[in-house]
Amino acid sequence: MSKPVKAAVMGTGSWGTAFGMVLADAGCEVTLWARRAGLADAVNSTRTNPDYLPGVELPRNLRATTDAAEATRDADFTVLAVPSQTLRANLADWTPLLAPGTVLVSLMKGVELGSAMRMSEVIEDVAKVGPDRIAVVTGPNLAREIAARMPAAAVVACTDEAVAQKLQTHSHTPYFRPYTNTDVVGCELGGAVKNVIGLAVGIADGMGLGDNAKGSLITRGLAETTRLGMALGADPLTFSGLAGLGDLVATCSSPLSRNHTFGTNLGKGMTLQETIAVTKQTAEGVKSCESVLDLARRHKVDMPITETVVGIVHEGKPPVVALKELMSRSAKPERR
Numbered sequence: 001m002s003k004p005v006k007a008a009v010m011g012t013g014s015w016g017t018a019f020g021m022v023l024a025d026a027g028c029e030v031t032l033w034a035r036r037a038g039l040a041d042a043v044n045s046t047r048t049n050p051d052y053l054p055g056v057e058l059p060r061n062l063r064a065t066t067d068a069a070e071a072t073r074d075a076d077f078t079v080l081a082v083p084s085q086t087l088r089a090n091l092a093d094w095t096p097l098l099a100p101g102t103v104l105v106s107l108m109k110g111v112e113l114g115s116a117m118r119m120s121e122v123i124e125d126v127a128k129v130g131p132d133r134i135a136v137v138t139g140p141n142l143a144r145e146i147a148a149r150m151p152a153a154a155v156v157a158c159t160d161e162a163v164a165q166k167l168q169t170h171s172h173t174p175y176f177r178p179y180t181n182t183d184v185v186g187c188e189l190g191g192a193v194k195n196v197i198g199l200a201v202g203i204a205d206g207m208g209l210g211d212n213a214k215g216s217l218i219t220r221g222l223a224e225t226t227r228l229g230m231a232l233g234a235d236p237l238t239f240s241g242l243a244g245l246g247d248l249v250a251t252c253s254s255p256l257s258r259n260h261t262f263g264t265n266l267g268k269g270m271t272l273q274e275t276i277a278v279t280k281q282t283a284e285g286v287k288s289c290e291s292v293l294d295l296a297r298r299h300k301v302d303m304p305i306t307e308t309v310v311g312i313v314h315e316g317k318p319p320v321v322a323l324k325e326l327m328s329r330s331a332k333p334e335r336r
């Protein structure tokens with residue numbers, strides 16, 4: 001009998017745990033790495049993750065540990081599922097423990113503050129592995145729906161198609177349908193920028209601006225994401241796929257989205273501090289709006305919605321003022 005495929009999932013939050021379930025349901029032996037012993041014990045003894053996915057029964061071939069060396073030992077896939085801004089420090093600790101030849105898989109949808117690096121670039125920089133050993137999983141994958149085994153498609157991106165196909169095979173289940181893509185840049189930018197657009201749509205929803213505003217923000221948000229992607233060498237078609245439009249639609253229409261909910265609270269008039277206080281989980285766009293804007297400026301790309309979100313979230317601009325400014329920008333053709 002052939003050896004079971006082993007996966008380490010570094011991070012026991014909602015998406016790390018839910019994607020661990022996907023891998024386990026696809027037949028992998030999965031070990032989750034948790035920061036807190038209490039959570040690892042709860043996963044192993046109750047077969048649930050009470051902090052992040054309460055009420056969801058976890059598969060038998062998934063367990064948890066706080067020992068990173070134990071989690072990563074002999075792993076064919078090492079899945080990284082911590083908040084984007086903590087990846088560099090965490091991965092520096094884990095790099096000496098990585099199994100030789102393991103494929104590093106990013107679930108994260110963010111851009112690093114300061115360096116403006118995408119997560120696969122941070123992985124390459126810290127772990128010193130080539131792009132053929134780094135894959136990205138992205139798309140419309142709200143963790144709670146996946147954990148309930150509700151159907152979704154996803155993208156597995158790697159510059160080496162054979163590596164993407166290997167992960168595709170080991171994450172394909174009756175409810176999770178991954179497609180491969182070799183455009184890693186486009187797939188990562190789609191995921192990171194949609195969190196920023198999700199904040200913008202949430203703010204508009206909180207202000208009661210209606211569905212025309214939502215449709216306009218989604219479409220123009222996708223236009224500015226595509227502009228940035230093209231400046232960075234991405235394939236523009238990626239943005240009309242699952243990693244672009246697909247994820248944007250799910251995030252911008254779902255009350256399960258943390259970014260959308262964060263924006264809605266701001267749009268209803270909560271202060272940033274009040275909004276942060278009621279947000280229990282990672283809303284990546286809150287930090288990544290600044291790094292995405294930084295990236296855009298480095299490449300001389302105009303991203304007015306992202307700039308507006310930075311203004312509201314980090315510069316205390318009242319949403320009504322930001323709206324007025326956005327609507328009164330100079331008139332231009334749609335395709336520029």
Ligand SMILES: NC(=O)C1=CN([C@@H]2O[C@H](COP(=O)(O)OP(=O)(O)OC[C@H]3O[C@@H](n4cnc5c(N)ncnc54)[C@H](O)[C@@H]3O)[C@@H](O)[C@H]2O)C=CC1
Nearest residue numbers: 012013014015016082086107108109141142143281282284
């Ligand atoms: N939740 C979702 O529906 C989806 C999330 N994502 C992305 O996946 C990534 C992870 O998100 P979630 O699991 O949802 O977040 P989460 O907030 O549910 O969990 C974050 C996990 O990271 C751990 N953590 C926090 N700070 C840490 C640190 N300094 N060092 C090490 N671990 C730390 C937490 O203990 C927790 O286990 C994010 O980039 C997010 O954008 C992508 C697709 C779907």
Ligand SMILES: O=C(CO)COP(=O)(O)O
Nearest residue numbers: 139140141142257258259
């Ligand atoms: O990325 C997601 C769905 O694909 C989850 O979005 P939030 O991080 O806004 O909850």
